[in-house]
Amino acid sequence: MSAPTSSLLIEVVNGALVIRHWGAPILGQNHDIALASRVSIANSSWDEPQLPGLMRESARGFLGRPSLSGHRNGKAWSTKFEVTDFHHQGNHCAVTLRDFHAELEVIVTFDLDAFGVLIQKATVKNIGNSDYVLNEFIHWLPLPREATQNLDFAGRWSNERQPQCRDIQIGTWVRESREGRSGHNFSIADIALTAQTSFQSGSAWATSIAWSGNSHYLVERGFDGQQSIGAGELLLAGEVILKGNESYEAPALFAVYSSQGLDGVSAAFHSHLRAREIHPKRPRPLTLNMWEALYFDHNESKIRELVDVAAEVGVERVVLDDGWFHSRRNDRSGLGDWVVDPAVWPNGLTPVVEYINSKGIEFGLWFEGEMVNPDSDLYRAHPEWILHEGDRTPPLWRHQLVLDLGHEEAYKHVLEQTSSLLAAHNIVYIKWDHNRVLVDAGHLGVAGVRRQTQAIYRLFAELKKRHPGLEIESCASGGARIDLGVIDYVDRFWTSDNNDALERQTIQRWTSQVIPPEMLGTHIGPTHGHQTGRTLELSMRAITALFGHAGIEWNITQATAEERANLATWAKYYKDNRALLHSGKSVRIDYPDEHGYLYGVISADTKKSIFAYVQLTPTVTIHPASLKFAGLDAAANYLVKAVYPAGKPRFMLITPPQWMDGITMSGSALATIGVSAPILAPANAVLIEITKL
Ligand code: DGJ
Secondary structure (H helix, E strand, O other): OEEOOEEEEEEEEOOEEEEEEEEOOOOOOOOOHHHHHOOOOOOOOOOOOOOOOOOOOHHHOOOOOOOEEEEEOOEOOOOOOEEEEEEEEOOEEEEEEEEOOOOEEEEEEEEEOOOOEEEEEEEEEEOOOOOEEEEEEEEEEEEOOOOOEEEEEEEEOOEEEEEEEEEOOOEEEEEEEOOOOOOOOOOOOEEEEOOOOOOOOEOEEEEEEOOOOOEEEEEEEOOOOOEEEEEEEOOOOOOEEEOOOOEEEEEEEEEEEEOEHHHHHHHHHHHHHHOOOOOOOOOOOOEEEOHHHHOOOOOHHHHHHHHHHHHHHOOOEEEEOOOOEOOOOOOOEOOOOOOEOOOOOOOOOHHHHHHHHHOOOEEEEEEOOOEEOOEOHHHHHOHHHEOOOOOOOOOOEOOEEEEOOOOHHHHHHHHHHHHHHHHHOOOOEEEEOOOOOOOOOEEOOEEOHHHHHHHHHHHHHHHHHHOOOOEEEEOEOOEOOOOOOHHHHOOEEEOOOOOOHHHHHHHHHHHOOOOOHHHEEEEEOOOEOOOOOOEOOHHHHHHHHHOOEEEEOOOHHHOOHHHHHHHHHHHHHHHHHHHHHOOOEEEEOOOOOOOEEEEEEEOOOOOEEEEEEEEOOOOOOOOOOOEOOOOOOOOOEEEEEEEOEOEOOOEOOOOOOHHHHOEEEEHHHHHHOOEOOOOEOOOEEEEEEEEEO
């Protein structure tokens, strides 16, 4: 199977399904690849070379971690699958493997799309009569030995998706996610690299698991010299027990090979995601989220004042966050009771929604339907509806417990209360939060994370079905549920609770490794950041928020007249340029100066691009490294100039470089010579437009 950027070569040998190659495109006649790949008979080794294939079984001489593990009350513990069916058409391939002794069937499918995204799916079926306990199924792909580095992502609340890289050595590197949501520490991708791979060049082999529950990523190099990258759902003990004829559908693995560095990987993921029928197509509305403006202090007249300023600035959607529902005056009570609180909203939400709509602005509302406070009517009525084990109650986290959505009555409660609110008001958007981890998460005596994950997918799908046009934002204490599983049910992710633009630079840089910017909520926070206390220029906050689904999260009734005017010009700039920002190719330049970032978006026809140069920390040299722009049309001439949609940055110079007022250069000169970088104060940014003449 071949795409312009990659090939996948699969072979059946002695009944085993062998992935011979996943990487650069293979052209021509290649009948002898199997022969070319045969290894020596080594000393102290097998008498015949063994080919364990995709199932990685000990019965086929494999000594690493198998793809499938499980048993039937101690039996059927070791498998030897044989390919019994193989369908290959174009870039789709479906393979059936059976082990009649273990009484199991595995169907694996591979789909390689035009952008080079390989989607690997698998179903494990019990074709026997006794119960089969499935411990795990992991998708694996081979890595060549030039992949010597492994990049993944770690993080915590307010600092998600921080890259970490290491040498691949003999052994297994495992990244587990056991939070019951993908998590702040979830690796949005696991990527193998050569020692030279950068943003713009070199090989990268990337995987991303499409699952929002527990998961694991693995990179394994065996002492035989083979190495692989894998991922799958992390099943809790006894979570999947297949009765006769029952099947387990493993979460899909999305994989990309790129010969054009990490940006090649993100280009493939972005193109794939954008090509989905369900990808949000409407221009992404400029959003005002009221959380950092109001917190729990919901007050209709304050909201009207805020909305007046929002309308003046050009906001298109306003979101009422946490605090509107029954007894929710702080984070200690109310979760579970999804009814408007008359104590704060004596006339209900309708008048405020109508007021917002009268300004031409859409209305959105916050929910956290998977959660319950012990201090709630729901919990008082149904304490048994929480995820728990035995007679234990899991430890509280933000004063809340997790509702067992695998419990049909609990599921209906959340669905019906949410749905009634949506039916009764003009709510086009919901922000759906998930503020705690799942621990000891039992459903009626058995592990309940998988069931819970499936339930939330079902709930989102049902809400969208009942309320056509409804958009959903996936939020989880910021960016703790951003993954390729939930992406098919939502339209936006809340990237991080950290609205500090300096810190957001890195969080957004790496979240967009997989997720296209139009799905990442990026807000202008208050002048003094609420998370870090840092004071940042409006221009820095505005430029940072521009590279995503832009919004504002700040009490702008307190903004000065000058700030409001700047917000209005920035809002117009966002609207004028969002078609480019949300469809173009994201480019991260391999900028040689570690004190700065240079990145941008280039339109598909290379006619227009917008770049940001960000001075993160002070440089050691007087002049930072020149700004060189990759990805433009080398032969074309471009107008290059700095633009200031939200006011000027803080410079640390007497006169800025002359090119900033506008000069003409060819794409090749911009890539090789570039323009000199202005000297900015730390934590400042400048926007650069490059337009074909
Ligand atoms: C965490 C979210 O990430 C915030 O944006 C906000 O919605 C709060 N929860 C509300 O409790």
